[in-house]
Amino acid sequence: MAQLSSTLLYIAFVLYLIGTFFFGGTIRDKRDRSQTSRWATIGIIITIAGFVSQLGYFITRWIAAGHAPVSNLFEFTTFFGMMLVAAFIVIYFIYRTSILGVFTLPVALLVIAYASMFPREITPLIPALQSDWLHIHVTTAAAGEAILAVSFAAGLIYLIRVVDQSKPSKRTFWLEFVLFCLITTLGFVAVSSAFSAADYEAKFTWVDKTGAKKEAIYDMPALVGPHQWKMEKESAGRFEPLVEMPALINAKKLNTVIWSLFGGIVLYLLLRLILRKRVAAALQPLVKNVNLDLTDEISYRAVAIGFPVFTLGALIFAMIWAQIAWTRFWGWDPKEVWALITWLFYAAFLHLRLSKGWHGEKSAWLAVIGFAIIMFNLVAVNLVLAGLHSYAGS
Amino acid sequence: MEQVKCECGHVNPYGTVFCESCGKPLDNVSKPLLDMRYEGSARRSQTYNKTIIDKIWNFFSSVKVGVWLIVITLVASAIGTIFPQKMYLPPNVTPAQYYEDQYGWAGKLYYQLGFDNLYGSWWYVLLLASIGVSLVICSLDRFIPLYRALNNQGVTRHEAFLRRQRLFSSTKISDEHAFEAVKDRLAKRRYRIREENGNILAEKGRFSRWGPYVNHIGLIIFLIGAMLRFVPGMYVDKVLWIREGETKEIPGTNGQYFLKNEKFVFETYQKGKDNPVFNAAIDRAGNGAVAKKYQTTAVLYKRVGPVIPGEEPKLKKVKEYKIRVNDPLKYDHYALYQVDFKLNELNKMSFQLIDKNTGQSFGAVTIDLHDPAPSYDLGKGYRVELLSYFPDFYFDDDGNPATKTKIPNNPAFVFKMYAPDKPKGEVSFVAIRQTIEPFGNNKYKMAFAGIDTRNVSALTVRRDFTLWILGVGGAIFMIGVVQGMYWNHRRIWLKRLDGEVLLAAHTNKNWYGLKNEIQTVIAGTGLMMPIDQTEAEKKEVQGGNGHGATQ
Numbered sequence: 001m002a003q004l005s006s007t008l009l010y011i012a013f014v015l016y017l018i019g020t021f022f023f024g025g026t027i028r029d030k031r032d033r034s035q036t037s038r039w040a041t042i043g044i045i046i047t048i049a050g051f052v053s054q055l056g057y058f059i060t061r062w063i064a065a066g067h068a069p070v071s072n073l074f075e076f077t078t079f080f081g082m083m084l085v086a087a088f089i090v091i092y093f094i095y096r097t098s099i100l101g102v103f104t105l106p107v108a109l110l111v112i113a114y115a116s117m118f119p120r121e122i123t124p125l126i127p128a129l130q131s132d133w134l135h136i137h138v139t140t141a142a143a144g145e146a147i148l149a150v151s152f153a154a155g156l157i158y159l160i161r162v163v164d165q166s167k168p169s170k171r172t173f174w175l176e177f178v179l180f181c182l183i184t185t186l187g188f189v190a191v192s193s194a195f196s197a198a199d200y201e202a203k204f205t206w207v208d209k210t211g212a213k214k215e216a217i218y219d220m221p222a223l224v225g226p227h228q229w230k231m232e233k234e235s236a237g238r239f240e241p242l243v244e245m246p247a248l249i250n251a252k253k254l255n256t257v258i259w260s261l262f263g264g265i266v267l268y269l270l271l272r273l274i275l276r277k278r279v280a281a282a283l284q285p286l287v288k289n290v291n292l293d294l295t296d297e298i299s300y301r302a303v304a305i306g307f308p309v310f311t312l313g314a315l316i317f318a319m320i321w322a323q324i325a326w327t328r329f330w331g332w333d334p335k336e337v338w339a340l341i342t343w344l345f346y347a348a349f350l351h352l353r354l355s356k357g358w359h360g361e362k363s364a365w366l367a368v369i370g371f372a373i374i375m376f377n378l379v380a381v382n383l384v385l386a387g388l389h390s391y392a393g394s
Numbered sequence: 395m396e397q398v399k400c401e402c403g404h405v406n407p408y409g410t411v412f413c414e415s416c417g418k419p420l421d422n423v424s425k426p427l428l429d430m431r432y433e434g435s436a437r438r439s440q441t442y443n444k445t446i447i448d449k450i451w452n453f454f455s456s457v458k459v460g461v462w463l464i465v466i467t468l469v470a471s472a473i474g475t476i477f478p479q480k481m482y483l484p485p486n487v488t489p490a491q492y493y494e495d496q497y498g499w500a501g502k503l504y505y506q507l508g509f510d511n512l513y514g515s516w517w518y519v520l521l522l523a524s525i526g527v528s529l530v531i532c533s534l535d536r537f538i539p540l541y542r543a544l545n546n547q548g549v550t551r552h553e554a555f556l557r558r559q560r561l562f563s564s565t566k567i568s569d570e571h572a573f574e575a576v577k578d579r580l581a582k583r584r585y586r587i588r589e590e591n592g593n594i595l596a597e598k599g600r601f602s603r604w605g606p607y608v609n610h611i612g613l614i615i616f617l618i619g620a621m622l623r624f625v626p627g628m629y630v631d632k633v634l635w636i637r638e639g640e641t642k643e644i645p646g647t648n649g650q651y652f653l654k655n656e657k658f659v660f661e662t663y664q665k666g667k668d669n670p671v672f673n674a675a676i677d678r679a680g681n682g683a684v685a686k687k688y689q690t691t692a693v694l695y696k697r698v699g700p701v702i703p704g705e706e707p708k709l710k711k712v713k714e715y716k717i718r719v720n721d722p723l724k725y726d727h728y729a730l731y732q733v734d735f736k737l738n739e740l741n742k743m744s745f746q747l748i749d750k751n752t753g754q755s756f757g758a759v760t761i762d763l764h765d766p767a768p769s770y771d772l773g774k775g776y777r778v779e780l781l782s783y784f785p786d787f788y789f790d791d792d793g794n795p796a797t798k799t800k801i802p803n804n805p806a807f808v809f810k811m812y813a814p815d816k817p818k819g820e821v822s823f824v825a826i827r828q829t830i831e832p833f834g835n836n837k838y839k840m841a842f843a844g845i846d847t848r849n850v851s852a853l854t855v856r857r858d859f860t861l862w863i864l865g866v867g868g869a870i871f872m873i874g875v876v877q878g879m880y881w882n883h884r885r886i887w888l889k890r891l892d893g894e895v896l897l898a899a900h901t902n903k904n905w906y907g908l909k910n911e912i913q914t915v916i917a918g919t920g921l922m923m924p925i926d927q928t929e930a931e932k933k934e935v936q937g938g939n940g941h942g943a944t945q
């Protein structure tokens with residue numbers, strides 16, 4: 001069952017990839033756009049097939065584990081990717097815009113690839129997680145975040161279309177930065193997969209801030225070593241750290257971040273070398289036919305649909321569960337606070353749009369920032385600001 | 395202030411921008427399109443600005459101020475997550491020391507700025523309160539006039555009103571049929587149709603306009619609920635440490651309830667015993683390292699009769715329950731939650747009284763470490779007296795034995811051993827792995843014979859009368875957002891004027907949907923599809939063409 005489950009996830013991943021290319025094919029399709037082209041029809045069918053396959057992964061894994069697979073970082077992030085595809089499918093049937101697929105599906109692919117860098121085994125539930133509210137809260141929150149992420153995809157399309165690429169400016173810089181972040185995620189996936197395929201491992205002993213001896217196992221060559229590191233005998237000959245970190249800093253995580261950045265920069269520079277212009281400028285022709293008002297509307301509509309779902313899942317259900325599991329509905333745990341921040345941010349977004357008339361480009365930038373906050377909560381808060389939500393992958 | 399009478403006869407409050415009934419602009423607004431957001435109604439904040447009350451009102455009713463408050467709260471909240479808050483520090487550390495040790499100068503600064511208790515700081519609470527005030531004022535400022543305006547809106551609208559809508563078209567048409575067809579189709583699409591002098595107002599989803607106000611009310615109720623927590627009696631939050639076999643009064647219940655801890659159970663996931671799909675994960679963490687269950691098997695008792703000081707309470711059994719994480723025991727608005735535990739706390743200790751030379755034993759003594767007896771008679775003239783007991787023993791600054799706590803973490807005893815040949819007794823100081831004979835060499839010795847341990851469970855006792863208020867607030871908030879977000883308020887006006895049909899439409903959001911709807915409704919009737927005048931306006935700006943699309 002568990003094996004079948006992984007296979008289904010793999011199939012889904014491949015189908016999303018193929019789906020992306022079919023949606024990409026619609027761009028060159030010059031026929032009347034009021035009529036959905038054959039490319040788009042095939043694209044959406046493949047996407048739905050991928051979604052069904054991923055649903056199969058979800059259900060079989062649920063059966064195998066005896067609990068909904070949303071209980072560790074791998075499972076949660078994968079589920080988020082699945083919800084992103086679901087949200088895209090729904091929005092596609094409202095607005096019939098295939099260009100949205102060209103941007104949403106790659107983001108979903110990245111999310112799933114990123115997820116699979118974490119330990120993938122089925123984990124038993126610790127007592128704090130043994131509650132139906134775990135499933136209810138996590139699934140609804142992920143669905144809300146995914147719908148909000150569609151708004152990011154639409155916002156990104158809007159920005160790529162409108163930002164003037166003829167001369168460098170603040171706008172071109174930040175747009176390029178957003179794309180660079182996406183590419184860096186790919187960099188992380190590429191570097192992690194490469195070293196894990198090579199079975200790289202280096203063991204160190206080091207001294208933590210209390211003076212205790214600890215062991216650290218690196219799965220990437222250590223550019224930065226832990227405090228007072230010593231390489232263990234069995235790892236002799238492995239790459240030796242260039243810099244030693246103070247005990248305050250988690251050197252292993254920093255090392256991963258450095259490698260990912262490194263991978264991202266290499267990929268980005270390669271792209272620039274091939275394209276000979278900004279990445280956003282190279283993407284611009286793809287979106288030259290999109291209807292700006294419609295894109296803006298989709299971006300806003302996604303927030304309008306996603307905001308209530310997010311509120312329900314990430315705040316209300318979370319509070320109900322916290323009341324049962326931790327005796328109080330709110331405890332100012334970093335993960336909770338970041339959910340509150342996300343919520344406040346989108347509230348501000350809605351007010352600015354409704355009352356200050358922040359439509360179009362401003363609204364698109366806000367959609368991008370909102371997604372950045374969601375990703376921060378998903379990635380950084382789990383890995384850096386440890387809290388009660390013990391999803392911590394190693 | 396004086397009211398404004400429109401030429402259609404409707405009397406509008408002072409400050410109205412366009413007539414509530416017919417929509418004729420009352421002042422000389424020069425913008426081509428009417429600002430429809432609050433139906434041109436007279437909002438207090440836009441009308442008065444003299445007294446200090448006006449100014450406060452205007453300040454808090456401004457969305458700009460509201461957004462700033464939200465953004466400041468957002469940034470402040472983020473700052474609070476940089477380092478752990480004081481409540482998450484390990485026990486027994488001094489915060490000042492801890493922040494500096496763990497996070498260096500940045501931690502020290504964080505502590506000095508008071509960010510270690512950011513969410514409880516006066517200014518953070520003030521921010522939340524200001525958002526609350528702002529919510530109340532801005533909602534009142536808008537809701538009442540908006541309600542009035544929508545209630546008073548007429549069917550027959552002034553030509554200028556229609557022409558200055560975002561979606562507008564005029565068609566020269568004589569066909570009566572078209573009008574009827576459109577009316578039918580609108581009715582099928584669940585528009586409420588009102589007719590007057592051959593003009594039509596089709597409207598649907600007006601209730602979605604109240605969404606924001608409903609959700610703001612929900613938020614206010616929630617905030618009030620959160621503040622009520624500080625009212626005495628609304629909220630009980632106590633911790634009860636209870637050992638296996640013990641019966642204790644539950645704190646915070648005024649002596650009404652007692653709890654017995656029958657047993658505390660701690661289980662971990664085991665390879666071979668649990669679902670084999672977990673094996674890989676168990677291997678990663680280590681066998682027996684992943685917790686599976688924390689459970690206190692408990693019996694709840696209620697006191698019968700009044701509280702009489704100094705007398706044992708009479709208890710009546712109320713309920714047996716297995717209290718687990720995620721599954722509290724609930725009774726009479728109280729809830730008991732499993733929150734912590736301590737395994738294998740020392741409970742009893744046994745010693746043998748032996749002759750040091752021969753090793754012969756004269757009987758065993760078992761000491762209850764929580765309630766030791768002063769003396770133990772072993773018969774045949776052998777007796778042991780407990781002169782002093784230090785449950786959590788250490789040597790204080792003067793080198794004397796003392797105890798840190800009352801918990802038997804490291805028990806030590808001063809025994810006096812009596813035997814037929816030692817009628818005056820011998821004194822011996824006995825601690826774990828250490829015996830001191832203060833008055834020289836003894837003949838007898840208390841030899842360690844064994845320990846008995848038991849588990850201790852920690853339960854949080856909670857009673858919270860604010861929860862239902864928070865629940866109501868949350869529910870109202872959700873209803874309000876869904877109402878405002880998943881529906882929208884659409885209106886379509888049709889007016890006959892000199893052989894022409896004027897068609898105008900307005901929605902508060904989702905213009906795309908409205909346009910599609912109009913398209914299907916007028917298809918084949920000969921009516922012109924309305925032009926989106928904001929788009930026309932944009933093109934005009936870009937093209938520099940001075941010809942207005944609005945006339």
Ligand code: HEM
Binds near residue numbers: 455460528609875
């Ligand atoms: C965290 C706090 C708040 C939340 C979650 C919230 C939520 C909302 C939502 C969801 C809407 C509907 C937006 C839309 O339909 O696009 C709305 C509208 C509105 N909110 Fe808030 N709000 C908050 C605070 C405030 C504050 C402090 C003010 C005060 C200035 C305010 C003033 C308004 C106004 C004027 C509207 C528009 C009503 C209308 O034009 O129909 N809100 N709010």
